Amino acid sequence: MAYLPTATIKLAALRHNLAVVHRYAPDAKVMAVIKANGYGHGVLEVARALTDADMLAVARMSEAVALRDAGIAMPILVLEGASDADDLRVAIERNIEIVVHHLSQVELVEQYPECGVIDCWLKVDSGMHRLGVTTDAAPELAHRLEACVRRLAVLSHLANADDPADDYTLQQRRRFVEAVEHIDGERSLANSAGVLAWPTTHFDWVRPGLMLYGASPLVGKTAEDLDLQPVMTLTAPLIAIQSVAAGEPVGYGGTWRAPHDMAIGVVGIGYGDGYPRHVREGTPVLLNGQKAPLIARVSMDMITIDLTGIDATIGDTATLWGDALPVEQIAAGADTIAYTLLCGVAGRVNYVYEHG
Ligand SMILES: *Cc1c(COP(=O)(O)O)cnc(C)c1O
Numbered sequence: 001m002a003y004l005p006t007a008t009i010k011l012a013a014l015r016h017n018l019a020v021v022h023r024y025a026p027d028a029k030v031m032a033v034i035k036a037n038g039y040g041h042g043v044l045e046v047a048r049a050l051t052d053a054d055m056l057a058v059a060r061m062s063e064a065v066a067l068r069d070a071g072i073a074m075p076i077l078v079l080e081g082a083s084d085a086d087d088l089r090v091a092i093e094r095n096i097e098i099v100v101h102h103l104s105q106v107e108l109v110e111q112y113p114e115c116g117v118i119d120c121w122l123k124v125d126s127g128m129h130r131l132g133v134t135t136d137a138a139p140e141l142a143h144r145l146e147a148c149v150r151r152l153a154v155l156s157h158l159a160n161a162d163d164p165a166d167d168y169t170l171q172q173r174r175r176f177v178e179a180v181e182h183i184d185g186e187r188s189l190a191n192s193a194g195v196l197a198w199p200t201t202h203f204d205w206v207r208p209g210l211m212l213y214g215a216s217p218l219v220g221k222t223a224e225d226l227d228l229q230p231v232m233t234l235t236a237p238l239i240a241i242q243s244v245a246a247g248e249p250v251g252y253g254g255t256w257r258a259p260h261d262m263a264i265g266v267v268g269i270g271y272g273d274g275y276p277r278h279v280r281e282g283t284p285v286l287l288n289g290q291k292a293p294l295i296a297r298v299s300m301d302m303i304t305i306d307l308t309g310i311d312a313t314i315g316d317t318a319t320l321w322g323d324a325l326p327v328e329q330i331a332a333g334a335d336t337i338a339y340t341l342l343c344g345v346a347g348r349v350n351y352v353y354e355h356g
Contacts, residue, residue: 004350005236005269008322009041011049011355013229017212018052020227024195028202031077031188033209035059040274040342041213041232045353047072050212057207061087061096068094077121080131081105085112092117099123099155101131106141110148119151121188124179126172128159135179142183153186158201161193163219169198192217196226215327215338223326232342233322234349236269238287238314241307250304251296256281263307264295267318272300274345275320276334283333286319287312 021030032053038046047056047067055075058064061083064076081099082088088108091098100106101123109120122142125132133141138154145152156176160168176189187203192211194201197218210216214230216223223230242265244250244258258264267285271277277298284291285305292305292312305318321327327338334341 003237003239003268005234005273005348006350006352007041007345008233008235008352008354009045010229010231010233011045011353013214013231014041014046014049014212015052016229017214017231018050021195021206021208021211022052025190025199025202025206028190028204028206029054031055031057031205031207032212033057033079033191033207035063035079035209036343039209039213039339040345042351042353043067044070044072045351047074049355055097055205061090064096065090065094068096081123082108084108088112088118097121099131100141100145101133103133103137103141106133106144109145112148115148116150118149119153120145120149121153121155122183122185124154124156124176126156126176126179126189127168128157128172130157132156135175138179139182142180142185146184151185152183153188153205154180154183155188155205155207158189158191158194158198161191161198161201162217164197169194169201173198173201196221210339213342215342222328230322230327232327232345234269234275234320234345235317235322236267236273236320238265238312238316238318239268239302240266241312241314242266249296252299253297256296263312265292265305265307265310265312265318267303267305267320268301269318269320270299270301270303272346273349274341275303276330276336276341276344278336279330279334283330284325286325288316291325292318 030053032050035058037043057077064078077097097119099121123132124138160166188205190201190206192208195206214228246260249257283294290310295306296304321330331338
């Protein structure tokens with residue numbers, strides 16, 4: 001395995017981060033969001049480790065069915081709901097709960113031949129303007145659903161909760177509360193940022209995703225500030241050390257030239273593994289406890305690093321993100337967010353699970 005890029009997944013860190021959710025939201029039940037292959041961590045291992053959560057949430061019906069096929073028996077919610085009558089039948093057969101975010105989905109439930117066999121979460125648009133029925137329509141649609149579901153709950157989603165200084169979150173909260181005032185059922189609004197920064201958004205169910213994986217969802221706060229532990233550490237082997245003469249170019253396009261005679265290292269991971277191609281030069285890679293700056297363009301299978309002042313041997317393990325190198329830092333270097341890097345780890349990367 002020495003020559004494969006590896007994502008080491010610490011399930012103890014995942015469970016620790018879930019305990020942090022419980023600490024921030026002691027009175028709420030927890031719906032652990034594990035869409036997109038558990039944010040790139042491997043959905044089945046993640047689901048099996050999250051036995052202290054009350055429910056799991058995924059984006060699509062196919063993700064929920066895969067969990068059921070693998071024997072996961074916990075309650076599961078599909079955040080985008082059923083797209084047609086077949087989806088709805090599968091949800092009912094497999095005991096999967098669904099979001100209903102649109103009039104067409106209300107009609108699907110109404111038209112199902114049996115009554116009282118599905119658990120629905122009516123999604124209200126409180127200001128994100130992506131999914132959800134309008135606040136005006138919510139009471140009547142809830143009334144219609146109540147007539148044909150087994151259990152009705154309500155939810156909405158926050159657009160700006162990552163910024164603790166942006167009071168749009170409180171506007172959304174107010175609109176949500178008003179819209180669902182006369183609806184009898186459990187309430188859910190908070191994502192990870194809501195859990196951490198907006199206690200009045202917790203209600204009955206919180207829906208953390210990113211924080212479970214140990215990355216900070218909040219502007220201006222690191223994971224460490226929040227007592228979150230990175231679950232994934234992405235590593236790859238140093239596969240070559242080269243001497244490059246002053247003035248010589250390195251990599252595609254020759255965009256980078258050696259400022260002096262120097263040693264560079266080639267690490268066996270690239271954008272084909274999910275390392276971001278657009279990361280800035282100088283972004284750190286950890287090697288033997290030292291930070292080696294990235295140089296030149298990221299290739300499909302390789303990156304190059306400056307080994308000046310670093311004691312390195314072929315076969316050494318480089319860390320791209322994770323322990324001692326927060327994924328948020330790499331995301332910032334690539335003008336993106338931790339979510340995309342975690343979700344983007346490619347299938348050819350070797351996954352190792354630490355259960356301890
Ligand atoms: C993805 C998602 C979440 C989790 O968001 P995080 O920012 O990762 O905590 C919660 N609710 C809904 C509806 C989502 O789509």
